[in-house]
Amino acid sequence: MTKAAALLLAGSLALVACASDEKDSGAGSKGGSDGDLKIGLAFDTGGRGDQSFNDSAVAGVEKAIKDLGGKVQELSPNDDASNRAELLTQLAEAGYNPVIAVGFNYDDVIAEVAPQFPDTTFAQVDGSNADGKKGDNVTGLLFAEEQGSFLAGVAAALKTETNNVGFVGGVQSPLIEKFQAGFQAGAKAVKPDIQVQVQYLSPAGDFSGFGDPQKGKLVAQGMYQNGADIVFHAAGGSGKGVFEAAVEAGKRAIGVDSDQYLTASPDQQAVIMTSMLKRVDNAVENFIKAYAEGDVEGATDIVNDLSTGGVGLATSGGYIDDIADQIKDFEKKILDGDITVPTKP
Amino acid sequence: MTALRRIGTSLAAPALAVVVAVVITTLVILLIGQNPLTALQVLVDFGETPAQQTQAIVVILNRAVPLFLAGLAVSVAFRMGLFNIGVEGQYRMATVIAAGVGAAVVLPAPLHVLLIMVVAMAVGALWAGIVAVLKVTRGVSEVISSIMLNFIALGTASYLLTGPLRGSPEGAAIITTKEIPESGRFPAINGLFDVLGLAQPRGQLFGFLVVAVLVGIAVSVLLKRTRFGFDLRATGLSPSAATASGIDARRMVIKTMLISGAVAGLIGLPDLLGRTHSFGTEFTAGLGFLGIAVALLGRNSPIGIAFAALLFAFLDRAAVPLQFADIPASVVTIIQGTIVLSVVVANEIARQLTRRRAEHSTGQAAPPVQEPAGPAGTRIDARQEAGA
Numbered sequence: 001m002t003k004a005a006a007l008l009l010a011g012s013l014a015l016v017a018c019a020s021d022e023k024d025s026g027a028g029s030k031g032g033s034d035g036d037l038k039i040g041l042a043f044d045t046g047g048r049g050d051q052s053f054n055d056s057a058v059a060g061v062e063k064a065i066k067d068l069g070g071k072v073q074e075l076s077p078n079d080d081a082s083n084r085a086e087l088l089t090q091l092a093e094a095g096y097n098p099v100i101a102v103g104f105n106y107d108d109v110i111a112e113v114a115p116q117f118p119d120t121t122f123a124q125v126d127g128s129n130a131d132g133k134k135g136d137n138v139t140g141l142l143f144a145e146e147q148g149s150f151l152a153g154v155a156a157a158l159k160t161e162t163n164n165v166g167f168v169g170g171v172q173s174p175l176i177e178k179f180q181a182g183f184q185a186g187a188k189a190v191k192p193d194i195q196v197q198v199q200y201l202s203p204a205g206d207f208s209g210f211g212d213p214q215k216g217k218l219v220a221q222g223m224y225q226n227g228a229d230i231v232f233h234a235a236g237g238s239g240k241g242v243f244e245a246a247v248e249a250g251k252r253a254i255g256v257d258s259d260q261y262l263t264a265s266p267d268q269q270a271v272i273m274t275s276m277l278k279r280v281d282n283a284v285e286n287f288i289k290a291y292a293e294g295d296v297e298g299a300t301d302i303v304n305d306l307s308t309g310g311v312g313l314a315t316s317g318g319y320i321d322d323i324a325d326q327i328k329d330f331e332k333k334i335l336d337g338d339i340t341v342p343t344k345p
Numbered sequence: 346m347t348a349l350r351r352i353g354t355s356l357a358a359p360a361l362a363v364v365v366a367v368v369i370t371t372l373v374i375l376l377i378g379q380n381p382l383t384a385l386q387v388l389v390d391f392g393e394t395p396a397q398q399t400q401a402i403v404v405i406l407n408r409a410v411p412l413f414l415a416g417l418a419v420s421v422a423f424r425m426g427l428f429n430i431g432v433e434g435q436y437r438m439a440t441v442i443a444a445g446v447g448a449a450v451v452l453p454a455p456l457h458v459l460l461i462m463v464v465a466m467a468v469g470a471l472w473a474g475i476v477a478v479l480k481v482t483r484g485v486s487e488v489i490s491s492i493m494l495n496f497i498a499l500g501t502a503s504y505l506l507t508g509p510l511r512g513s514p515e516g517a518a519i520i521t522t523k524e525i526p527e528s529g530r531f532p533a534i535n536g537l538f539d540v541l542g543l544a545q546p547r548g549q550l551f552g553f554l555v556v557a558v559l560v561g562i563a564v565s566v567l568l569k570r571t572r573f574g575f576d577l578r579a580t581g582l583s584p585s586a587a588t589a590s591g592i593d594a595r596r597m598v599i600k601t602m603l604i605s606g607a608v609a610g611l612i613g614l615p616d617l618l619g620r621t622h623s624f625g626t627e628f629t630a631g632l633g634f635l636g637i638a639v640a641l642l643g644r645n646s647p648i649g650i651a652f653a654a655l656l657f658a659f660l661d662r663a664a665v666p667l668q669f670a671d672i673p674a675s676v677v678t679i680i681q682g683t684i685v686l687s688v689v690v691a692n693e694i695a696r697q698l699t700r701r702r703a704e705h706s707t708g709q710a711a712p713p714v715q716e717p718a719g720p721a722g723t724r725i726d727a728r729q730e731a732g733a
Contacts (some may be wrong), residue, residue: 052517076663082616082629086404086665089547094669104518106625116547125519171505173626175518203503204520205626282572343516 038069039288040096042087044103045207047076052236052257053280057125060284061298068292072286084109093119096232099289100125100284102174107134114138117250121296123287125280132299135184140301143281145175146182146341147334148311149232152254152262153186154330155313157194159252164195168216168242170209170235172200174344179234179256179276181345187337190262190328197223198345201238209238216241224249230273232256246271250318254266261316275314282312306334358695362687369683371674382551387670395544401546401662408658409651410557410615411629415636416643417564418609420488423645424568425581425601431476431491432609433633434498439469440613441502441522441555444624445510448523448615457529462556462614469610470603472498477602480596487602512623521625531556531618553615560608562633565647567604577601609633624667638685644648645690658679 012095039061043054061072065134065217073096075087077092079248085104086250091099098121101110107127114122114135156165170178180198180296189193199219202209209215216238221234224245232254233242239256244252247267255261264272285305288294313320314328333339371381389400416431422429429435444467475494479485512523533549553728568574580587580597588594612632630670641656643650659682664674 003510073669075665075668077662078674079678080629080631081627082408083404083661083664090665090669105517106627107517108621108627173518173520174516204507204631205503205628206499256517 003183025035026085035069037292038064038096039063039070039072040088040091040094040099041074042099042101042106043047043074043076044105045077046211046237048074049125050237051260051263052239053125053278054102056108056258056278056280057284058102060281061288062101063281064285064288064292081105085113088113088122089116092120097121098123098288098296100287101127102280103127104173110134110138121291121298123284125283128301129299130301136299139287139296139298141280141287142301142303143278143280143283143310144236144303144305144341145178145234145311146185147306147342148276148278148313149179149182149234150189150332150334150341151306151313151327151338152185152232152274153183153196153321154256154327155186155274155323156183156192156232157187157190158326159320160191160228160230161229162229163191163193164197164227164229166197166217166220166228166231167199167236168223168231168233168238168239169198169200170211170233171202171207172204176200176234177345178343179232181342182230184241184345185342190326195227197226197228199223201235205312210236212238213241213244217245218286220253221249224251225336230254230338232276232294236277243268243271255314259314259316261314269317272317274317277312279304279310279312292330306331358688358691361694362684362691363533364692365687366683368682369687370680373679374672374676376504377673383670384667384672384676387666387672388660396546399538399543400548401411403546403550404662405620405655406554407548407551407615408661409654410551410659411555411612411632412635413561413638413651414608414612414615414653415632415649416639417561417636418605418612418633419640420643420645420647421503421564421568421608422493422601422605423581423640425577425597426584426603427598427605428488429473429476429491429602429605429609430637431473431494431498431633432605432612432636433631434491434685435469435472435606436633437502437630438498438614439465439470439610440617440628441510441624442468443610443614443650444522444525445505446511446619447525448528448623450529451479451526453529454528454702455646457526458531458618461525461529461618462611465610466607467610469608470606471608473606474599477599480602481598494609499586504596506624506626510624513625519625519627521621521623523623525618525622528624529618531614533619538641550620551615551619553619556611557615559695560611560652564604564608568647597728612636638681642685642688644688658683 022212022282041057041061046054048054048058060149065072073091077084077087088099088101088109094171101124109136110122114137118137120137123141124138125141127140128142129138165187166182184196187196201212201215201219207310216235221244223341228252231242231246234256242253243264247342248327252271252273259277259280260275261269261272271345306312315321334341374381374384391398418432419429443461446464447461469484476487476491479490480487503715506522507520508725510522511520534552534554535550536544537550538545576592576597580592580594584594639650639653643653660677664677667674667676668730
């Protein structure tokens with residue numbers, strides 16, 4: 001066996017030695033928006049097809065390409081996401097510009113890679129670079145998730161008949177805690193005595209909570225059995241399980257990130273009351289357009305909140321049309337600064 | 346003649362496995378409407394410039410080091426017929442505590458690194474020791490207890506990270522332990538490229554590579570050249586025969602699991618000491634399970650595991666360039682999975698052929714089989730666990 005492996009490896013190394021170098025090179029046109037746009041998009045775990053923020057980022061890039069022309073190279077990390085740095089480096093090396101990293105997990109990696117490519121413009125969805133520590137060429141695309149979640153809490157509190165709602169978080173990380181904090185605050189703002197059940201699918205450091213529909217379903221079932229009639233999830237792919245539980249229990253659920261009503265099956269559409277929108281697509285599209293016009297400063301954050309339409313509630317299905325005015329009121333209070341939504345529960 | 350024949354059969358199995366894996370992967374790539382030749386070309390194309398090519402080598406070696414250690418940890422227990430599925434939890438606990446200790450103390454450079462390594466090995470050994478104690482005192486299957494301890498390790502590591510060992514500021518998206526100071530880091534060995542007259546890559550080659558090689562040699566010597574290693578292999582081949590010849594099986598279980606756990610404790614250190622310098626929520630997970638696959642592929646011998654780790658790392662490297670060629674990176678996972686499965690099947694076939702031939706030529710009962718790693722049934726289970 002060992003000898004065979006040795007032979008195999010020797011063989012492959014020999015192949016390497018005479019490997020052809022006819023692969024097309026993109027290193028020719030580096031930096032600047034003089035030619036066609038070459039956008040690099042590095043996904044977070046889950047990659048394309050998560051029906052969540054990775055897909056939303058793709059939608060943003062596609063809209064930008066439709067208006068400006070150009071092309072995109074998408075890259076997903078491997079299963080344990082140990083090659084994130086390689087994704088960004090190889091995109092930058094191949095001349096892709098701007099390079100957009102999706103997810104806060106790129107925090108350390110982008111700080112390591114971006115300074116090596118000063119001519120490339122980077123953006124990171126969900127990652128802050130207000131202090132410029134990640135380099136002058138990195139822009140953070142942030143969202144006020146707590147504000148959107150606050151409105152989701154308001155809607156849930158207005159609609160609940162049992163005075164009991166639930167929150168299912170994917171992974172107990174500071175980002176998801178923003179969703180929880182906003183949701184709780186919103187629910188309590190309408191009904192101070194409301195009971196909000198909170199549960200996370202996995203602890204910090206274990207990302208399985210974003211991709212475990214079975215567990216999402218179990219947890220949501222528990223919440224419905226404990227009297228909740230509306231459950232809000234911020235659990236990525238695990239949210240499918242929450243919807244299934246809602247269908248089986250005949251109760252309702254609130255989606256997250258994108259308008260999940262639009263991608264759900266008909267029986268699930270009946271239970272998805274609304275979705276807390278996080279417009280990653282708009283943020284990405286706007287960033288690319290700003291880049292094309294040469295308006296990207298770097299070392300800043302672009303915060304997408306209620307005032308910019310970066311977060312909000314979806315109205316598909318018309319389940320919250322009757323409380324639209326009350327939601328508007330709360331929205332106005334946040335915009336006017338009468339309500340400051342907490343970011344930590 | 347027999348030696349030649351033995352080499353022949355031991356070569357036939359993996360060769361068959363690779364052929365089967367290549368055929369299956371080719372079919373899969375054809376099914377998704379891509380060109381298998383393009384995929385092959387991407388696999389072996391390390392880049393145009395010398396710096397890119399050495400960088401590819403760095404990526405492969407840096408990936409292979411933890412995989413090798415993981416495979417080694419699994420194999421030590423395997424050789425005795427013990428199934429240590431808990432490597433995942435062992436290295437997680439070891440890494441988080443080693444990171445905490447490393448950040449808390451100040452020592453001269455070599456001692457600092459040594460302390461972190463000793464702590465990691467001790468924690469890994471202790472965590473594996475729980476499994477061993479449960480097995481010898483209560484007869485709990487190590488498969489069950491080590492799987493369960495993985496979950497406990499995950500939760501405990503998370504508690505330690507978010508609680509007592511938290512070093513990142515409030516509100517930071519990635520929670521990490523405090524940074525290990527300069528003296529506790531393992532220097533890169535990029536000088537190697539200068540010595541060999543190769544271009545300097547942009548990345549850093551883990552200095553921990555040297556430690557991994559030394560650990561590999563140590564384990565190899567321990568297994569093949571010591572009384573302990575003989576006892577261990579004998580117990581693995583036939584527990585009853587070993588007991589009859591005076592080997593204390595219980596003591597062997599505990600010692601073996603402690604060694605396996607100690608090696609497992611090192612898995613996270615290449616990354617911790619060479620790159621991240623802190624343990625965080627995005628620290629690479631899952632290496633313990635990959636280690637099972639690597640150990641199976643390497644047939645539990647340190648050299649075999651080294652090649653298996655390199656092969657896995659070589660395939661992993663292609664994950665990024667494959668996407669540039671519009672081929673999904675999952676192809677890599679498919680190749681790895683089919684290779685391991687085919688190797689397991691091919692080993693079994695080769696084993697039975699050898700046995701049949703032996704029976705045929707001598708007319709006697711089969712001689713003990715070389716390097717069995719637990720019953721065949723458990724091997725298949727291993728792959729399922731690894732894939733789960």
